[in-house]
Amino acid sequence: QVQLVESGGGLVQAGGSLRLSCAASGRIVNVNAMGWYRQAPGKQRELVAIITSEGSTNYADSVKGRFTISRDNPWNTVYLQMNSLKPEDTGVYYCNIQLRFREYWGRGTQVTVSS
Numbered sequence: 001q002v003q004l005v006e007s008g009g010g011l012v013q014a015g016g017s018l019r020l021s022c023a024a025s026g027r028i029v030n031v032n033a034m035g036w037y038r039q040a041p042g043k044q045r046e047l048v049a050i051i052t053s054e055g056s057t058n059y060a061d062s063v064k065g066r067f068t069i070s071r072d073n074p075w076n077t078v079y080l081q082m083n084s085l086k087p088e089d090t091g092v093y094y095c096n097i098q099l100r101f102r103e104y105w106g107r108g109t110q111v112t113v114s115s
Contacts, residue, residue: 002026002104004095009109012085016113020080022095022106030100034071034078038111040091048093049080062088085113 008020020036035050049059049069057069068081078095090113095106 002028002097002099004097004104004106006093006095006106006109009093009111011112011114014085014087014113014115016085017081017083018085018111020082020093020095020109020111022078022080024075024077024095024097028075028097028099031075032098032100034075034095034097036069036078036080037094037096038089038091039094039108040088043091045094051078082111085111087113087115089113 003025005023006020008018012018031053033050033052036048037045038048039045047060048063049067051057051069051071059067066084071078090111092108093111094108097104
């Protein structure tokens with residue numbers, strides 16, 4: 001079992017910054033990637049950023065140049081630095097870890113960006 005606990009969400013004005021953290025614990029082996037997803041009200045959950053075991057990163061087009069994903073080695077904590085936040089970034093942000101045979105999700109942290 002793997003447990004993921006997100007933190008760092010909150011209310012921020014447009015143009016502001018937040019840093020999300022995802023603390024991972026448990027049997028963390030054979031990790032393929034960890035990532036951040038978000039879900040806005042009435043919308044499907046979407047990928048925001050992902051970092052692979054090789055250190056490669058990938059971002060949604062809407063956040064490129066504004067968000068940065070990073071991790072502590074080996075996989076204790078994954079971060080999402082969010083700058084120049086926009087109201088459309090509002091949503092619940094979920095941490096995800098992909099192991100060889102299954103994946104796990106955190107419970108999410110709310111991010112609200114006011115205009």
